[in-house]
Amino acid sequence: MNKEKIKIVFVIPSLVAGGAERVISFVSQHISKDKFEVRLLVIGFKKDTVYTVKNVQVDYLDQERVLYAIPKIIQYFTRYKPNIVVSSISHLNTVMALVSPYFRNVKFVGRESTILNQRKDKGKKRFWQRFSIFKNQHHKLDRIICQSSDMAQDLINNSQVPANKIVIINNPISKIGNLKKNLEAERDNTPSKYITIGRLTQVKGHLRLLEILSQLDDDFIYTIVGDGELKDQIFQKANDLGLQDKITHIPYTDKTDQILASNDMYLQGSYIEGFPNATLESCVAGVPVIAFNAPGGTKEIIENNINGFIVDSSKDFLKCLQAKNTWNPEQIRSSVVEKFSTDKIIKQYEDLFIEINN
Template sequence: MKILKALKLKMQRSIIHYRINRKKVKVVFMIPNLGTGGAERVFAFVSQHLNPDKFATELLVMGKSEQTTYQVDKIPVTYLDKNRVLHAVPGIYRFLRNKRPDIVLSSIGHLNMVAGVMAVLLPSIRFIIRPASVGSEEEGSWQAKKCFAQAHSVLCQSRDMAHNFQKRYGIPDEKITIIGNPVRDTGEIDAPDVIDQTHNLVTVGRLDPIKGHARILNILAQLDRDFHYTIIGDGPEKENILNQIDNLRLNDKITHIPHTDKVNDYLIQNDLFLQGSYSEGFPNAVLESCAVGTPALAFDVPGGTKEIIEHGTNGFLVADEQEYLTLLQADHHWKRNEVSRSVLSKFGSQTVLDQYENLLVSCLD
């Protein structure tokens, strides 16, 4: 028995040595679709920008190619053309069995559960799962717990997300890695460096109750100063939000833009980003706003917001609506370059890519 164990250990070490020392590590990024969304944006970016001398990456997408909103022409992409993750399971198994990647990185609830099943069926592959938000991932079901326990590593975007995931599923500390989302340096900001008034306000995000647009509108209805508020986004809450704007008689002070490919232009043109969310995974819109030098005002809620916003440096975190209103009533002095540096130093694209690469290599140790 001891001889068999020694031989098994020697074989495992040989495999690891081979993987680390051969030219490239094969990584498959697995995602339900490549439509608009934070996880989709991150996977599209990271999968295409890992060091090509060290990693050979592919994207495996459960959905259809026509749903794709991000450019992914730098690496191979396979679409399984399924409307539901469950229907894609046989295709996932066949793809991974044939490709035999070293590592699979998946994101979003049901697909993370499937990754746990695949970890049992294909034990030579290391699986990393990435929760997409605080409090999601099948709400702590026993099925999810069993599946997630099979993952080699769990990648969270914030401390709150990591704590939540550990509490729900009993994941040990050594399996948890925290990496924020990447943001690109857009270079020189084409706007005055100093912001000394906050008349022009903006929010970018899906129109969903959890995003808190309704409470922002209620606060703005009490604001005793001139302002213009731009809402960029679409979603199931659209009709309710437009009705609320009408009922509060704010029509002449608010512009709604359902879709635009010039989000950064709008962020730069405004003085302050407003976030009303009740919880967040890792708010990319807040990160992107700060990256172009526009500070953010947000509620201190579960998720990654508090890891982006440094109170008084690149925005404010508040406890309640009264504090939110008080800060909106006053002008503040910001320097766009300082706001931008505050997030690029922590979440610049190369910094985050380096963290991903370190995680991937560590999975083969």
């Protein structure tokens, strides 16, 4: 007699462009459908969707804010009766923690996407963070998935989360696409090509990257992929530094592997990263990375002189840009493909779900 499948609902705020949205939708599609009955619950609107989700039932609540959706979330869980609920992004995890006492037979798993207590120092608090009811609720979840060791340690030290509730699962490589061609010998008279992918926000550090690039004597082209609240400030800064003719802006693309493979170096200016998906994608494309030594998962991806550099200052960042290193795209790719393979990471998710359901 076949064992009954474990019913899992993955909950995310939206399916707009973003690392958390992409990872959760990817995991929901790739875990075994022989073992799990999977649904994806989206708080937002279908019209905003940019990620294609196959082989999974996707339900939309059509709500602008997670807080407004709480009654519908409760109704959904009551009707569907999942065994496990998996949420991602801190404010949604907090809401799941608050509703969890009403569903004693359901295991609630929250996947964190950033280092919460580091992030508080970067900009103003969100609306929901102003109310005491939303503070330090993570301990009510049955498990918390952290993308990096730094993230796990932050929750243990600063959010009163017991260590036995935390599991570290890195993000998977979702696609192995184009590999950069090794064209070092042909590049003597062509501009260097640099790229950064991510939301245009303060925490991503675009402004300090522009300051560094303005000190380069060599010719270059810098591609910025992404959109966000800091867009106008970033491009005004580029104009002020005289870089406007060297910059290409792509607000959104689903062809990141192709774009990455056509560049020489990936630049990560972030002050903090949960787990930098674009940095991982760059390595998969065979493109080396220069990144600041910031809290989060960067140091779990980058190996100095193998697939890039981690630096402590803008001065060191500039030195790495000016260095004439010879890189091996195959070696860069091989440094990450096994460590972060889909099969390996999906198995870690499946093992976790089976364990907490027993």
